[in-house]
Amino acid sequence: MSAAAHATRRVVSPAVRSFEEQFLEVQGRPIDSLSEFRDPAMQRFMALGLPSSHDESWRYTNLRSLSGIHFSAAQDHSRSDLQPFASVSLLDGAQRVATISVVNGYPWLHSVDSVINDIEVSSLKEIARVEPAKLARFFEAPSDADNRRWALLNTALFADGLYLKITKKVQTPLVILHVGIGSDTDTIAYPRVIIEAAPGASATIIEHHVAQGARAVAVNSNTHIALGRGAQLEHYRVFATGPDATHFDFLDVRQEHDSRCKQFTIALGGGMVRADMDVHLNQPGATLESQALLVGFENRHVDCVNTVTHAARDTTSRQTARAIASDTSRVIINSKVIVNAGAVHSESQQSCRGLLLSQAAEIDSRPQLEIHTDEVKCAHGATTGRLDPDMLFYLLSRGLDRNTAQSLLVFAFLADVLTGMSVASARAAIEDALINQMPDSQLLRNFR
Amino acid sequence: MRDIHLLEITDLSARVAGKDILRGVNLNVKAGEIHAIMGPNGSGKSTLAQVLAGREDYEVTGGTVTFDGQNLFALRAEERARAGLFLGFQYPVEIPGVNNVYLLKAALNAKRKAAGEPEVDAYEFLTLIRQKMKFMQMSESFLTRGVNEGFSGGEKKRNEVLQMLVLEPRLAILDETDSGLDIDALKIVSKGVNSLRDPKRAVVLVTHYQRLLDYVTPDHVHVLSAGRIVKSGDKSLAQELERRGYDWVAESRVA
Numbered sequence: 001m002s003a004a005a006h007a008t009r010r011v012v013s014p015a016v017r018s019f020e021e022q023f024l025e026v027q028g029r030p031i032d033s034l035s036e037f038r039d040p041a042m043q044r045f046m047a048l049g050l051p052s053s054h055d056e057s058w059r060y061t062n063l064r065s066l067s068g069i070h071f072s073a074a075q076d077h078s079r080s081d082l083q084p085f086a087s088v089s090l091l092d093g094a095q096r097v098a099t100i101s102v103v104n105g106y107p108w109l110h111s112v113d114s115v116i117n118d119i120e121v122s123s124l125k126e127i128a129r130v131e132p133a134k135l136a137r138f139f140e141a142p143s144d145a146d147n148r149r150w151a152l153l154n155t156a157l158f159a160d161g162l163y164l165k166i167t168k169k170v171q172t173p174l175v176i177l178h179v180g181i182g183s184d185t186d187t188i189a190y191p192r193v194i195i196e197a198a199p200g201a202s203a204t205i206i207e208h209h210v211a212q213g214a215r216a217v218a219v220n221s222n223t224h225i226a227l228g229r230g231a232q233l234e235h236y237r238v239f240a241t242g243p244d245a246t247h248f249d250f251l252d253v254r255q256e257h258d259s260r261c262k263q264f265t266i267a268l269g270g271g272m273v274r275a276d277m278d279v280h281l282n283q284p285g286a287t288l289e290s291q292a293l294l295v296g297f298e299n300r301h302v303d304c305v306n307t308v309t310h311a312a313r314d315t316t317s318r319q320t321a322r323a324i325a326s327d328t329s330r331v332i333i334n335s336k337v338i339v340n341a342g343a344v345h346s347e348s349q350q351s352c353r354g355l356l357l358s359q360a361a362e363i364d365s366r367p368q369l370e371i372h373t374d375e376v377k378c379a380h381g382a383t384t385g386r387l388d389p390d391m392l393f394y395l396l397s398r399g400l401d402r403n404t405a406q407s408l409l410v411f412a413f414l415a416d417v418l419t420g421m422s423v424a425s426a427r428a429a430i431e432d433a434l435i436n437q438m439p440d441s442q443l444l445r446n447f448r
Numbered sequence: 449m450r451d452i453h454l455l456e457i458t459d460l461s462a463r464v465a466g467k468d469i470l471r472g473v474n475l476n477v478k479a480g481e482i483h484a485i486m487g488p489n490g491s492g493k494s495t496l497a498q499v500l501a502g503r504e505d506y507e508v509t510g511g512t513v514t515f516d517g518q519n520l521f522a523l524r525a526e527e528r529a530r531a532g533l534f535l536g537f538q539y540p541v542e543i544p545g546v547n548n549v550y551l552l553k554a555a556l557n558a559k560r561k562a563a564g565e566p567e568v569d570a571y572e573f574l575t576l577i578r579q580k581m582k583f584m585q586m587s588e589s590f591l592t593r594g595v596n597e598g599f600s601g602g603e604k605k606r607n608e609v610l611q612m613l614v615l616e617p618r619l620a621i622l623d624e625t626d627s628g629l630d631i632d633a634l635k636i637v638s639k640g641v642n643s644l645r646d647p648k649r650a651v652v653l654v655t656h657y658q659r660l661l662d663y664v665t666p667d668h669v670h671v672l673s674a675g676r677i678v679k680s681g682d683k684s685l686a687q688e689l690e691r692r693g694y695d696w697v698a699e700s701r702v703a
Contacts, residue, residue, distance in 0.1 A: 393503055395546075396525040396529070398551060399526050400555065401526060401558070402524075412543055412546045
């Protein structure tokens with residue numbers, strides 16, 4: 001497709017033009033075995049353009065200002081002498097945690113901890129060279145690719161990434177520390193992570209996104225999780241970047257027989273975070289437990305879109321989302337469960353609760369159900385409100401400061417999600433990050 | 449020195465959701481006394497309790513209240529609590545995720561801080577709370593649970609009294625703390641209230657029934673009806689009410 005042909009159809013925005021330029025650079029590199037996936041992904045993205053408010057799942061997130069930005073690909077710093085990033089890690093100082101840093105999407109495998117046994121760790125670049133067949137299933141565009149344009153763009157433009165294969169029961173939690181290092185121009189990074197768990201294997205993996213540098217790197221990240229028969233994974237994605245950061249994340253989960261995925265999505269920062277999750281419970285007995293904790297403050301914007309497909313009988317999904325919004329922030333929870341024909345005896349639960357802390361804040365919560373079979377148990381509920389005046393008065397009547405009382409209630413509201421975290425150090429760190437945003441943080445600490 | 453009232457309510461009127469509920473309440477409570485406020489449903493008993501504790505969505509439309517000589521309405525709810533006013537709720541709210549005991553500790557420390565005292569030592573606090581829990585016959589599990597979370601009606605009321613015993617208020621207003629209790633729980637709650645009887649403190653019991661007063665002997669009994677105290681007397685008034693019903697008061701008022 002030529003550039004001229006495009007121009008007759010639509011005006012190409014500076015952002016899209018810059019993605020096209022980045023693609024030319026990718027094509028200019030030595031042939032990689034993934035070009036059979038990159039080319040159609042880029043073509044499809046170019047045909048569709050950036051999502052707009054006409055797209056159902058982008059109704060609440062406006063990309064107009066982003067479309068005017070000319071991005072260049074974020075740099076590879078892996079050969080520089082930058083220090084490892086433990087100091088910015090969520091689990092700084094925590095014992096018994098292994099860390100792999102991924103900087104602007106490039107894995108720093110020279111920094112890999114020796115603690116990581118029983119997890120095969122390689123760079124995607126390396127696998128693409130020696131064993132490309134292994135990757136095919138993660139790069140083929142799915143039928144609904146039109147709804148995941150940022151993921152298409154990631155496929156077209158990612159430079160490297162991380163491949164993890166869990167082969168045993170791994171006790172030590174693994175942190176993937178995604179560091180975005182900005183420069184003085186607008187840059188964008190395309191981190192890509194593939195996590196495969198062999199039958200019966202289990203692990204805990206925490207993807208933690210942080211940012212450094214003058215101007216924040218825009219991030220378009222993509223993670224695939226494939227769980228074999230009976231495999232168990234506890235996966236976290238934690239967004240904790242600065243107010244000027246833009247983040248698009250797509251998490252793709254495919255589950256086989258009797259596998260269990262416990263997923264936590266934690267948005268604590270970032271100017272604009274769009275977090276998609278697409279889960280397919282492909283074989284009987286697969287279970288998903290998804291918990292989201294979405295915190296909006298200042299003028300932050302958090303948009304969370306979950307789609308869970310029950311594609312086989314006897315599959316289970318439980319989704320819990322808790323959103324709080326203060327100041328002029330906005331939080332969106334779109335959660336959809338699809339039960340395919342034949343997926344009998346499936347069970348799904350969706351619970352979305354929002355807590356508004358200011359007049360100007362907004363929470364949009366939309367749980368949806370699409371059922372194509374009988375004999376299923378599906379429940380969903382969504383509520384959004386303000387702090388319960390009875391609870392507040394109760395605490396005040398016991399002499400607590402108003403700020404303390406409010407913070408306690410906010411915390412209590414999030415407790416469902418926090419208590420579900422089995423990595424104590426991660427939970428403590430996330431609580432800490434939350435507390436730091438609240439008044440009376442010292443007093444709140446006493447409550448833990 | 450003049451024997452001043454700990455609580456002095458003069459011509460108090462208040463409105464809830466646009467509706468006048470209290471229409472000129474007068475009541476004086478001295479330190480060392482126990483008062484019972486009785487009355488039919490809808491007479492304004494709970495409104496009076498909530499207004500005194502500082503509930504903001506209850507609008508005070510007239511009158512004055514002094515607590516220990518100071519204007520009560522100049523204090524916010526949390527300041528009233530720290531000054532020694534305690535409300536035992538009729539329906540204590542469940543607050544999952546906020547630990548029961550930590551709340552109590554924060555409440556005690558807020559009060560101590562306001563009095564210029566140091567924070568309570570952790571060990572000392574735990575000893576105190578265990579002792580009070582034993583007194584109220586509460587199980588150890590109360591220590592780890594959320595505020596009133598999953599408590600039965602009786603457990604919630606006992607928890608209110610436990611809080612009262614730990615905070616040692618100068619004035620405790622107990623709003624139907626007796627309702628929904630079986631006889632054993634009623635005895636325990638009464639024991640808690642009686643243990644607070646002290647020349648420096650006062651208790652106001654808001655109740656619909658006379659049965660609590662079999663265990664806690666009031667010095668004064670008042671009948672609230674249509675937002676006014678229409679009759680006051682000693683404990684025999686409660687017995688008479690029990691015999692003759694609230695209609696009797698309403699009738700005698702008309703007559």
